[in-house]
Every structure is written in C-alpha cells, then in structure tokens.
Amino acid sequence: MxxxxxxxxxxxxxxxxxxxxxxxxxxxxxxxxxxxxxxxxxxxxxxxxxxxxxxxxxxxxxxxxxxxxxxxxxxxxxxxxxxxxxxSRLPFCNSCKKFIEGTSYLVCVKCFHGNNNGKTDANEESFNVCTTCYLDEKFKHHHNEFLDPNLLLRHLRMMQIVANSSTPSATDPVVADNSSNLSANNQLKAGSSSKSINQTSFIVALELALGVGNFIGCSIM
Ligand SMILES: [Zn+2]
Ligand SMILES: [Zn+2]
The missing domain is CATH 1.10.238.10 (EF-hand)
Structure with missing residues (x-):
C-alpha cells in the first residue's frame, strides 16, 4: 500500500x-x-x-x-x-528493514499464524520480506512457506470455509493441518517431523487459494 x-x-x-x-x-x-x-x-x-x-x-x-x-x-x-x-503492524522488510510500500512482499505463513510449537501467540511478530530480498535470497528464516498478502487472505478465507464446513474430512489436508496444530503439544514437539505434512498442506492450501478460491468465486473476498 x-x-x-x-x-x-x-x-x-x-x-x-x-x-x-x-x-x-x-x-x-x-x-x-x-x-x-x-x-x-x-x-x-x-x-x-x-x-x-x-x-x-x-x-x-x-x-x-x-x-x-x-x-x-x-x-x-x-x-x-x-x-x-x-x-496495524504494517510491514517492514525483516531483511533490509525498509518500509514496504505496495503489496509486493511475502509473509511467512507460519509466523503469521503465530504458530509457536502449535501455540497461537497473537503477540508473536510476523516475518515479512520484500520481493527484492526474497528474489535475491538475501534473508535467513527458519520457515519456508511464504505467501503474498493477497494469497494469504485467500488462504485464510479457505481455511475458514473448510473449518466451518459441516462435514470436515480427515483426508482434507487443510483440516488435517489445523487439527494437528491444535493437538500440537503431542505432535509438533520436534517440529521437523511435521514439516512434510505442513509442506503438503501448504501447497494444497495454495492450490485451493488459486483454484477453488476462484471457483467458489463471490464468497471469496
Ligand atoms: Zn527487503
Ligand atoms: Zn516464520
């Protein structure tokens, strides 16, 4: 912006x-x-x-x-x-520390959710990188799932829709990811073991955001 x-x-x-x-x-x-x-x-x-x-x-x-x-x-x-x-905690690039104008930046999905070993912490800082730093791979961060603000909004909306649906399916990766976060004390201790699951769910969420999000159409944004 x-x-x-x-x-x-x-x-x-x-x-x-x-x-x-x-x-x-x-x-x-x-x-x-x-x-x-x-x-x-x-x-x-x-x-x-x-x-x-x-x-x-x-x-x-x-x-x-x-x-x-x-x-x-x-x-x-x-x-x-x-x-x-x-x-509103408008974004500054966590790498070059510059104020990010416009929406050309990427947000760490994990940090955005405040997912600290499964515990949601609203005070946890988000991690943002401007596209320049992202493309130059100038930044270091312990997560690797990034979305731009627009897709992040769609991703959240999709998660909400899936969470609200009356017949959540265990095979639905978004739901599976959600529930694993909730029972994270048991399952996410090591962090690394959940990486592949979260990676998959991230990709599915991204596909949902891009594909089903458009398909559902007017209910998204
Ligand atoms: Zn930057
Ligand atoms: Zn992060």
Whole structure:
C-alpha cells in the first residue's frame, strides 16, 4: 500500500462512527509532542519509536515518506497515518528493514499464524520480506512457506470455509493441518517431523487459494 492510500485508510478509520478514536489519537500526538509545539520533528519521532520498541520505524527515509508536505514536521494527519502504521503492524522488510510500500512482499505463513510449537501467540511478530530480498535470497528464516498478502487472505478465507464446513474430512489436508496444530503439544514437539505434512498442506492450501478460491468465486473476498 502506498503512503497516500495509507493516509486515506487512516482517515477512514478516524471518521468511522464506530471508532471513537480521537482521544487516543490526541494522546498519541501529545506523547510525541510533549512540549506542545503542534508538530513532531524527527528527533521526537525517533525517540518515541525507540521507546515503543519499534526501531525499524526510526529511519529518516520512513519519516520523510510520512511527512507529506516535506517540512520535516509531522502534522496531525501525518501522525494519524503513523498511528495506523504502528498499530496495524504494517510491514517492514525483516531483511533490509525498509518500509514496504505496495503489496509486493511475502509473509511467512507460519509466523503469521503465530504458530509457536502449535501455540497461537497473537503477540508473536510476523516475518515479512520484500520481493527484492526474497528474489535475491538475501534473508535467513527458519520457515519456508511464504505467501503474498493477497494469497494469504485467500488462504485464510479457505481455511475458514473448510473449518466451518459441516462435514470436515480427515483426508482434507487443510483440516488435517489445523487439527494437528491444535493437538500440537503431542505432535509438533520436534517440529521437523511435521514439516512434510505442513509442506503438503501448504501447497494444497495454495492450490485451493488459486483454484477453488476462484471457483467458489463471490464468497471469496
Ligand atoms: Zn527487503
Ligand atoms: Zn516464520
């Protein structure tokens, strides 16, 4: 997603009547602008991001992308966009550490699911690589199943559809993968033994996403 689209999204969330987000946004701004200057300079911005535990956000390059008018001072809307980026955990390449604009990146499916020995941990970081790093094989990671965000969404949707179907079949690899994750304490201790199963289910899920996903058509996305 481009910065312009991000700004529009952030604005949409700000305006949505269901989100009474203004007080939170105000607090976020004030925390970065303790001297009430009415703007946030790079120094305050980077200190705040460091304190937030998000050092990947501290680059001047990212700051200048955020700073729409190029003044070196983040205004209200820049900060709202930043708030969205921080809280939606928009992707930074885990290899080159750059903010990923657009959707040309790949997400580790395992890390996305927070699958830590079968335990789902919502706080676990996702692992993303930009296509440049992915193609150059510049990155190191202990999982090898990657999907782009679009396919990942389809993959999740397919998993949901399969999980919701009234007659789940044990031979269905997606279901099998799901259930093995649930009983992971018994089955996934070693990790490596489940690799081939998960690999197969991943490929099937990918095929489902590409094939059946289109076939089911309007129910997908
Ligand atoms: Zn990269
Ligand atoms: Zn991973």
């Amino acid at each position: 481009r910065m312009k689209e991000l700004r529009e999204l952030a604005l949409a969330y700000r305006k949505a009547p269901i989100n009474n987000i203004e007080p939170v946004l105000k607090e976020f701004f004030e925390e970065m602008d303790p001297q009430k200057k009415g703007f946030v300079a790079f120094k305050e911005f980077s200190v705040y991001m460091e304190n937030l535990g998000r050092p990947e956000l501290c680059s001047e390059e990212f700051f200048s992308k955020l700073n729409q008018d190029g003044s070196g001072k983040l205004d209200d809307m820049d900060v709202v966009t930043l708030f969205y980026i921080v809280h």
